[in-house]
Amino acid sequence: MTTISDYRDERLRKLSEIKNLGIDPYPAHSNRDTKISEILENFESLDQKEVTIAGRITAIRSFGKLAFVKIRDYFGEIQLFMKQSDDIKEGLLSVKTLKLLDLGDFIEATGLVGKSQTGEISVFTDAVRLLTKALRPLPGRDGFTNKEERYRRRYVDMNVNPEVRERLVRRSRFWQATRDFMNEHGFIEINTPILEHTTGGADAAPFVTHMDALDEDFYLRISQELPLKRLLGAGFEKVYDIGPRFRNEGVDDEHLPEHIAFESYAAFEDYRDGMDFYEEMIKYVAMKTWGTLQFTVGGFEIDLSQKWPRIKYADLIKQHFDIDVFNPDRAKIVQILKANNVEVKPNQADSRLIDNLWKLIRKESGGPFWLIEEPLSLSPLAKISPDNPLVTERFHPVIAGTEMGNGYSELNDPIDQLARFEEQQAMRDSGDDEAQMLDMDFVEMLEYGMPPACGWGNSERNFWLLEGVSGREAVPFPIIKRKTDN
Incomplete structure (x- = not known):
């Protein structure tokens, strides 16, 4: 069974290989000039225009000299259409080196806006720039349902x-x-x-x-x-x-x-x-x-x-429990509370006990x-x-x-x-x-x-x-x- 540690070790190996290529896996600056939502919402005006987008990788499909990579930023998700090219600028990753990328990595891509043969809005590019190498894989939605784990790693959630x-x-x-x-x-x-x-x-x-x-x-x-x-x-x-x-x-x-x-x-x-x-x-x-x-x-x-409507506190208590809040019968109140599984402490003031009666009413009030x-x-x-x-x-x-x-x-x-x-x-x-x-x-x-x-x-x-x-x-x-x- 593959563990988180195994995945992390493999990604650390890729990280080392990326560094050996002279690529900074955690650069300080991104050149993004367009949000993904801007392309999706304004395709007609951006069609065949060059843009630079950035986001987290959510899917990678490679077919020899072609690859399709989906990335998501805060505003939306889009497909990158990548084709192999021998003219790749230094510091970028191409189809040939795509295996060094993983789901969860942040990348940047510069290319022309267009549509694929299936009609999907895409950005056509030869290479991408790595912005952040993720060392741990994001779990699948179905595999991350435990509430405690979700609360503990809210950024993953x-x-x-x-x-x-x-x-x-x-x-x-x-x-x-x-x-x-x-x-x-x-x-x-x-x-x-x-x-x-x-x-x-x-x-x-x-x-x-x-x-x-x-x-x-x-x-x-x-x-x-x-x-x-x-x-x-x-x-x-x-x-x-x-x-x-x-x-x-x-x-x-x-x-x-x-x-x-x-x-x-x-x-x-x-x-x-x-x-x-x-x-x-x-x-x-x-x-x-x-x-x-x-x-x-x-x-x-x-x-x-x-x-x-506006309803008086004393009227509600009297109506529901026949208790006079101004002249309370403590024994009767305690009996009602215990019958409703409400804890009664020995040192509780009458006012607190009466308020617990109100809380019983409140639970049923729309x-x-x-x-x-x-x-x-x-x-x-x-x-x-x-x-x-x-x-x-x-x-x-x-x-x-x-x-x-x-x-x-x-x-x-x-x-x-x-x-x-x-x-x-x-x-x-x-x-x-x-x-x-x-x-x-x-x-x-x-x-x-x-x-x-x-x-x-x-x-x-x-x-x-x-x-x-x-x-x-x-x-x-x-x-x-x-x-x-x-």
Whole structure:
């Protein structure tokens, strides 16, 4: 049985022979002047014109004095029609030396555009220039289906499964559309720190690192929220940030410890303004990314084009489980959760248990709808509703069993904020490592004054969901346990 090592040894032998011919197998510069797609799309204007193209070899067929080589660049694939010639420039490979090339090598070819006898658009050339000698063969599509291997060698995966590469193009389009929408509405993008003395803005366990220069521990941010709101206190009125955040949690279809997230804040607006604005944004981004507002996700038929209803958190819990979130029966909640195979920890606060009830409802909810007015205990950074002091002006869009964002009327009362931070810190001290930390610098900023505002955040989970894939399928290099092959 031929092994990867055998293939590599053979290619190393060819590499040595190429060098003996005086050919540089890894030149620094390519002379490409035409993309393959330009030839395929504009054949009539380029017919019988000389072009220089470059790409990776995907097929080689040799017939004596003739050879057909297919190469692919990012934009397309085309055939090279090669014929033997005695007049070959130094540093090039001809039909005679074609055996030194392999599938996966990058080459450059200069020749005339035309069509073969079978009518296939081709570039006619006598010789090619080697740009990169590949020492390992690309596996066939059928032989590269193991998920772990695909994630570990993503650069191979994208060659074998080009749809993965196209997905990343849509991912880029998704974030560009987000930026375009925000910029068009007067927002300014400002990148905020990733290393923080105190991390907050979400319920999540942080990663910890150490900075030698200051001899202090820092947290990798779990959210961009608190720095962006400091900017509101600094006088900005519309700000946002798109960048990585880190949460030291498990890996599943909806969660990656490192992922890209978006957060934005608008002064002098509240959560009702936010729901109108971000519903429009989500629709805009969906159209720009996929060209449709209709999706089939996880068995749900989703139509984003409608006006999304607004449903209160407490009403949903009462309707589904007959639980009053403001006067909860803990024993009954625990019984319901255990019956649904949800783990219940001894030190979990009632608010966390109630939120697990919501998650059971969410899994069966197609949406889209806005979940609004979560209890105060679940929203330490949101304003209390003037209509009901037990709930906050918080909102989530729910689509296909997933919360696709989080927003609220921002809390700007420093006394209230300090009290909530202290409550969260007490939960943290009692063993809840996802409760938020007491951030006195943020409280101090509020004491200088921050205007009323609406804040919003969503992660790239929105992209994963509407793309219909797991998180690890939708990022370029997913986190996976280290493994090396000697």
